Amino acid sequence: MTTETEATPTRDLESMEDIIIAENVDKWFGDFQALDNISMRIKEHEIVVVLGPSGSGKSTFIRCLNRLEEHDAGRIVIDGIEMNDDVRNLNAIRSEVGMVFQQFNLFPHLSVMNNITLGPRKVRRMPKLDADALAMQLLERVGIPEQAEKYPAQLSGGQQQRVAIARALAMQPKIMLFDEPTSALDPEMIKEVLDVMQELARSGMTMIVVTHEMGFAREVADRLIFFDEGSLVEEGTPQHFFENPQEDRTKLFLSQIL
Amino acid sequence: MVDMPAQNPQRIVLPPHRERARRPRIVRFREWARRNLFNSRAGTALTIITAAILALIVYGVVYFVFVDANWRVITENRWLLFAGGYPMDQEWRLWFSVMFVFLLIGLTYGTWASLGRRDHLFIVLASGFAILLLAHGGAAIWSTIWYLIAVGLLYAGYAIMIRMPREAGPGRTLQQRSVAGLLIAALPIILIVLLAFGGARPRELEGFVLNLVLAPVGIAGGLVIAIPLALGRASRMRAISWTCTTYIEVVRGAPLLGWLFVALFILDDVIGGELIVRAMVVLAVFTAAYMAEYIRGALQALPGGQSEAAHAVGLNQFQSMQLIVMPQALRISIPPMVGQAISIWKDTTLVTVILPLRELKGNADSAIAQFEFTPDRIEAYVFVAVVFWVVAFIMSRISQRVEGSLGIGER
């Protein structure tokens, strides 16, 4: 299914290992089925953009990938680690998977610095000096080193989201999940966050991004996935999606959003 | 923190306003009065009636305080009211505690808030009140000196802390940690100073000293019990949440007075002899039930994204509670908690029912039981009321200021 895109001609995803494997995943909320038999494989370094109307299960799916939601049936394997009730597996997975939320979810009572260093220090037992150095490096990378000692409430939305990205990167994850990272932002701040994400994509991070930013999807994604009513309806390259979508539901959705 | 935020001057200087502000004060006052006091016929009538009532009250208070009242009931019974059965030759222990507490207030204010003009005014007035009381009888000079040293310590602690930079950083963290540590250690330290190494026996804690010991023990103990209680009530494990809910509902189902009687008659077998310990246990257990509910409310008010984000960076359930959820929940619940603290402060008077625990109000009763002072009941109670108010006011004031400056991180 996956093919190389023109945007990243040097990458050879075909030869990569599957880093995320989902097989026949179901998720129920009470008697409402939020995910229906989802199967997909994602290669290391691949950039996947997830599309779909509101309530289609996009968030639920990527939240299953770091067990913020527990799937009810099927299998999820992350980097060779089975997602099950074993706490050691869960801890291993969570430190390999970073997540960025729509509402940033920064810790308001901690400074930017402490937001970023908390994970490395408490989970990886990294010495404070090393963690601070790492945090500064990441803040440079997302372009706001001067905000290190501020509190989240003192930052703009775009800056907060960039801190949230730095916080997730501080755990040195192999995979990054983004759940509508720009949806809560004012238009003028969306680009600064997308730029950071694009840089991240170029650096070889495996990324799953739920977004309505079609420009980003077209330029950065290796593969697009379309969800509707809890099912995986269609997947393919950006070219396939924007020029030649097959399913009616996909066409309808794209016609509304483009 | 700063009274006048530095702003773009162009924003402040609006010409019409400036014109208005330039006119003589009396003209401005007249205008203000016309607008706010005499804006209509009914308004004028109301203003006049209110003013008359106020004048009567002020006259009554002034007349009572300065002419009618016989304050000897207080000054003569100073020791009885404040320390009661505390051994007089150990007075230095009391003064040490006072100085320590004043120093702590200074440090706290200097670290998390700042003293405004009103705070200084309050300190001066309260000190005047205290010195008026102390400057009688044999040890007048020394008591006054000790008191003034305590106030000096308050300002010294304040002066040192306020000069430290407030910007986040290792220095600031160290400062906050040290002061917080001192605050936590304060209660045990004071109890040791009062009781250990040749100090008083627990039953000799009396009068105002007893109130001042009971309330913090009740509040601190309550908080310590309340946190696991709140978590337990929110727990998904039925047995735990059911147990905690039962505790909370049962304790809140009866008044403190009732629980004190339980302490007096029933706890005898369980906890044993020392009455003051039983009173402390009851106060802590009682306070905990209320505080647990405030904390639970705060836990519910906290956005779910916080613990999700904590898990997403790899923290486990306990770390997420300890580092992310609890600190925020506790801060949200400061206002109702302070309300509860003030209420338990006043309720320490109820321990009088457990004879022979004699707190301030109880000893005021004994003061007016003396033949000489039987006519001075009102003076004694007014005094007790004022003392309680002063402490309650300090509590609410400090918490307001500290809360304000803790708000930095709020969304």
Ligand SMILES: Nc1ncnc2c1ncn2[C@@H]1O[C@H](COP(=O)(O)OP(=O)(O)OP(=O)(O)O)[C@@H](O)[C@H]1O
């Ligand atoms: N905790 C929950 N309890 C019950 N139902 C839920 C819960 N979380 C999600 N749902 C339901 O599951 C469905 C999928 O939700 P999900 O959040 O995954 O949608 P989404 O595709 O991310 O939508 P959006 O674009 O609005 O974010 C929705 O119908 C939602 O109401």
Ligand SMILES: [Mg+2]
């Ligand atoms: Mg969603």
